[in-house]
Amino acid sequence: MKLRASYNRHREFLTTFMIVMAVLIIVPMFIMREFAMNVLILCTIWSIMGIGWNIIGGYAGQISNGHALFYAIGAYVGAMTMKWFQMTPWISMWIGVLLSMVIAFVIGTPLLRLRDHYFAISTMALVECTRIIFLNWKLIGAATGVSFFYKKLPTWYSWQFANKHPFYYISLGFMALCIILTKAIESSKFGYYCRAIKANQESAESSGIDAAKYKRRAYMISAAVVSVGGALHAQYLQYIDPAVLLPLSNSMLIVLVCVMGGVGTVWGPVLGAFLMITINEYARSFFVQFSGLNLVIYGILVIFIVLFLPKGLISLVKKDTLINISRKLMKKLRATS
Amino acid sequence: MGALLEVRNATKYFGGLKANEDISFEAEAGSIVGIVGPNGAGKTTLFNSISRTHPLTSGQIIFNGEDVTKRKPFEVCKLGMGRTYQIPQAMEDMTTLENIMVGALCHRSSVKAAEERAKEISEFCDLSEFNNATASSLNVMQKKRLEIARALAGDPKLLLLDETMAGLNGIERTNAINLIRKINANGITILMIEHVMKVVMSVSEKVVVIVSGRKLMEGNPNEVTSNPEVINAYLGGGHNAGCQ
Numbered sequence: 001m002k003l004r005a006s007y008n009r010h011r012e013f014l015t016t017f018m019i020v021m022a023v024l025i026i027v028p029m030f031i032m033r034e035f036a037m038n039v040l041i042l043c044t045i046w047s048i049m050g051i052g053w054n055i056i057g058g059y060a061g062q063i064s065n066g067h068a069l070f071y072a073i074g075a076y077v078g079a080m081t082m083k084w085f086q087m088t089p090w091i092s093m094w095i096g097v098l099l100s101m102v103i104a105f106v107i108g109t110p111l112l113r114l115r116d117h118y119f120a121i122s123t124m125a126l127v128e129c130t131r132i133i134f135l136n137w138k139l140i141g142a143a144t145g146v147s148f149f150y151k152k153l154p155t156w157y158s159w160q161f162a163n164k165h166p167f168y169y170i171s172l173g174f175m176a177l178c179i180i181l182t183k184a185i186e187s188s189k190f191g192y193y194c195r196a197i198k199a200n201q202e203s204a205e206s207s208g209i210d211a212a213k214y215k216r217r218a219y220m221i222s223a224a225v226v227s228v229g230g231a232l233h234a235q236y237l238q239y240i241d242p243a244v245l246l247p248l249s250n251s252m253l254i255v256l257v258c259v260m261g262g263v264g265t266v267w268g269p270v271l272g273a274f275l276m277i278t279i280n281e282y283a284r285s286f287f288v289q290f291s292g293l294n295l296v297i298y299g300i301l302v303i304f305i306v307l308f309l310p311k312g313l314i315s316l317v318k319k320d321t322l323i324n325i326s327r328k329l330m331k332k333l334r335a336t337s
Numbered sequence: 338m339g340a341l342l343e344v345r346n347a348t349k350y351f352g353g354l355k356a357n358e359d360i361s362f363e364a365e366a367g368s369i370v371g372i373v374g375p376n377g378a379g380k381t382t383l384f385n386s387i388s389r390t391h392p393l394t395s396g397q398i399i400f401n402g403e404d405v406t407k408r409k410p411f412e413v414c415k416l417g418m419g420r421t422y423q424i425p426q427a428m429e430d431m432t433t434l435e436n437i438m439v440g441a442l443c444h445r446s447s448v449k450a451a452e453e454r455a456k457e458i459s460e461f462c463d464l465s466e467f468n469n470a471t472a473s474s475l476n477v478m479q480k481k482r483l484e485i486a487r488a489l490a491g492d493p494k495l496l497l498l499d500e501t502m503a504g505l506n507g508i509e510r511t512n513a514i515n516l517i518r519k520i521n522a523n524g525i526t527i528l529m530i531e532h533v534m535k536v537v538m539s540v541s542e543k544v545v546v547i548v549s550g551r552k553l554m555e556g557n558p559n560e561v562t563s564n565p566e567v568i569n570a571y572l573g574g575g576h577n578a579g580c581q
Contacts, residue, residue, distance in 0.1 A: 189442050189451075196439040199428030203484075206388060206422075208414035208443035208491055 013183055013266065017176075020270075024172055028165065037164035039281045043274045044171040045233050050257035050269025051178045052225030057255065058263035059191060060218040061198025062112065066123030068251040069130050070100045070223040074230025075240050080140060082148040082235075088157045093231040097224045104223035105216065112215045115201075124251065131246035145241025159235045171232050175270070178225055182266050185221070194218050195264070226254065260305050262312025271313050276301075340399075341366040341495055341526045342387070347396035349382055356382040359396075360552045362545050364495070369517070369527045371541035373534070373561075375570060379550040380530045381423055384499055387528075388420045389413050401494060414443060419488030420497040423530075425480035427472035434459060434468040436483055440490030455490055462486040462516065478509050482516070489520065496520065498529040502536050514540060538562065546570070 007014065028040055049071060056062050077096035081087040111122050135143050155161050159170065185191045193214045196204040205211050234240050253276075261272020279301060283294035309315055340363035349357040356379045364370045372380050386393050389410045397406050405413050414420075419440075428436050437455035438448070445451045459465045462482050467475060472483060481501050488496055498517070502510055510533070517540055521527055531537045537544055538558040546553040546561055548570040554561065561567055 187448060189446055189448055192435065192439055192442055192448065192451075195431060195435075196428050199430050200426050202390075203422065203426035203428065203487070204439065205410040206390070206414060206420050207440045207487055208411050209439070210409070210411045 010183070010187070016267070017179065017183075020267075021172075021176060025169075028168055034164060035285065037168055039278055041164060041168050041171055041236060042281065043277045044168070044175045045229050045236065046253070046257050046277050047175050047270045047273040048171075048178050048229035048232065049226055049254045050261065050273050051175075051182055052222050052227075052229060053254045054182065054222075054258045054263060054265075054269045055185060055194075055225065056215075056218045056222035058258060058265070058268070059185065059198065060194040060215055062215055062219070063116070063120045063255070064123045064219070064222075065120045065248075065251050065255065066125075066127035067222070067226050067254045068246050068248075069123075069127045070104065070226040071230035071233070071250065071254070072130065072134065072242070072245040073100045073103065074227030075234035075245055076134075076140060076146075076230075077227075078231040078234045079146045079148050079240050082150070082158070083146055086150060086153060086158075089159045089231060089235045090157075093228060096227045096231050100223040100227035101220045104220040108216045108219040109212075112212065112219060124248065127246060127251055128248070131242050134242040134246060141241065143241065143243070145239060145244070147239040149238045160238065167236060171236075174228055174232060178228070179266060179270065181221075181225070186266060190214065190217070198264070256302065260302065260312060262314030265312070265314050267317075268312050268314045271317075275313060339366065340364060341401055342528065343397075343399040344383075344387065345397040345399065347383060347386055347398070348394045349379075349386055349391070350394045355550050357386065357547075358550045360547065360550075362552065362555055364526055364528050364543075366494075366526055367521075367524060368542045369521050369529065369540050371537040371544045371558075372528065372530045372547060373532070373537055373544055374547035374553075378547045380547055381499060382550075383547065384420070384497055384530060388418060388497055414491055414493075417492070417494035418497065419491050419493030419495070421481070421484035421488055421499055421501060423499040423503070425477065425484050427475070427480050427483055429473040430471065432469050432471055433464055433475065433483055436472050437464075437486045437490045440487035443491040451490075458486050458490045461519070462489070463512075478505055481505075481513075485516065485520075489525075493525060495526045495528060498527060498531075500530050500532060502531060502533045510536065534562070 028037065031037055031040070049067070053064065053067050056064055074093070074096040077099055078089050078092050081092040081095065082089070107126060111119060114122055134140065140146065149160065150158055153160070155166070159167060161167055193204070193209050196207065196209060197211050197214060201211050257272040257276050258269045259272070260276055261270065262268030276298070280294060280298055283297045287293040305313065342364040345361050347357055347360045360383060372383065374380050385391050387398055389405065389408055393406060397404060399405070400413065400416060400418060403416065405416065428439065434452070434455050437458050438451045441451040441454040441458070442448070445454065456465070456468070459468055462485060464479065464482055464486055467479060472480065475483060485498065485501065502513055505513060514536060517527060517529070529541070541558055543555060544558050544561045545555040546567050553566060553570060554564060
């Protein structure tokens with residue numbers, strides 16, 4: 001009975017979820033090109049990252065520009081435990097998650113007292129500090145980075161496969177979990193409280209919401225999810241160094257996939273990641289002669305989305321937006337003719 | 338009935354500015370108490386001190402027999418103190434119903450139960466036709482009602498209303514007065530700041546007059562309006578307002 005009721009409540013979400021997952025499971029079975037699989041894997045990984053950021057940035061409204069920090073923590077924990085103890089990522093990932101949550105708690109407690117731009121700037125500064133520390137930290141490879149490639153371990157133990165399909169399905173599985181987590185948060189008391197804090201912190205506090213506590217909690221969950229993304233990415237690359245993981249552009253990309261897709265929505269980050277990463281990767285391989293042109297295209301796309309779809313690509317999916325846009329176009333056409 | 342809220346020697350300085358000085362009064366459980374005073378007298382400051390939005394410089398706030406002087410805003414809300422803002426602070430991106438649900442979630446952990454409660458409250462405050470509209474699409478009067486609804490959804494014992502009548506026309510005002518009476522009939526104590534004297538006179542059992550940060554007097558509406566000092570404060574000294 002209860003199951004039935006909750007199914008009815010979330011029917012729309014469950015249907016979308018099933019369809020999207022079915023497509024993402026079945027279609028890659030027929031894709032044989034390594035490059036296409038590479039793009040798909042990156043899409044799922046960045047979706048996870050966007051989903052993570054969405055919890056603090058989209059739902060709780062605290063713009064963090066330093067999420068590459070948790071991405072790096074997830075990646076480094078996975079890399080170091082593999083290198084030192086040959087620990088399987090199935091376990092080391094959760095160590096990274098735990099560590100990220102602890103660090104999020106420690107830095108979130110003071111930083112989340114800041115509001116708006118100040119929070120954004122401080123998180124940005126934090127990730128820059130981390131980059132410099134990691135660049136000089138001999139124990140974890142400093143600037144030369146860490147490579148961890150072990151042929152002898154069983155593939156499902158080390159996640160180091162000969163072809164890309166198994167890794168894609170692992171990554172997709174985690175993405176699915178993260179989507180369900182977002183949906184669960186959205187329809188819980190915690191989700192309502194986060195949205196209330198985003199909408200108006202003063203009145204949220206006078207409505208009985210301990211804003212500091214809920215923001216911190218959102219920050220921790222967000223850090224945990226991003227850390228999962230970092231762990232996956234590290235295992236996929238099998239080589240990491242601070243210059244790959246911690247430049248400002250990574251923090252920005254985490255924010256971008258979410259903003260482009262639609263903040264504060266379940267599907268926004270996924271949509272954003274799949275579109276942005278696909279365009280970026282294909283543009284890069286296409287304009288291989290003119291290095292940097294892919295970024296120009298990327299930049300133009302961002303400008304257009306921000307100008308015409310301020311609520312993100314997800315707003316295109318809603319029926320009324322399409323109707324509105326076509327109406328506007330019709331009006332303009334009539335006015336000109 | 339004993340006092341639900343007791344303000345003892347409340348004093349608030351903003352730097353060198355004395356916004357409130359040594360204000361004491363009580364609000365009995367189940368009553369409607371009005372706070373009046375000219376612009377800048379420190380009424381909203383007093384409200385913010387009571388609802389713990391900012392700390393007092395000195396003095397005490399006793400709510401329901403408990404000293405809440407050092408408590409945080411969300412804690413006093415859980416204890417049963419709901420408030421509205423002079424300038425409505427709706428959660429603009431959320432729908433009317435969701436706004437009320439946020440209030441209702443204060444004492445409920447189930448979203449479904451909160452939704453049911455929010456629907457009742459919305460009905461009670463005549464907002465049910467806007468349940469699915471975003472708060473930003475409401476007009477000022479509706480937003481003020483939404484503020485009241487959100488505060489009510491937290492099942493308060495005491496409701497602090499900050500100028501809910503300002504800017505309303507005659508009919509709207511009558512509706513608002515009826516709403517306040519209806520809330521009070523449910524056993525909720527009301528402390529209201531009000532500029533519109535007619536409203537204060539018609540609903541309050543006790544009126545506290547604040548002038549320049551100090552309490553001038555308190556008493557029933559008739560005592561207050563016949564006091565020459567009050568008239569002086571409202572209309573300025575030197576004038577003879579025809580009330581001699």
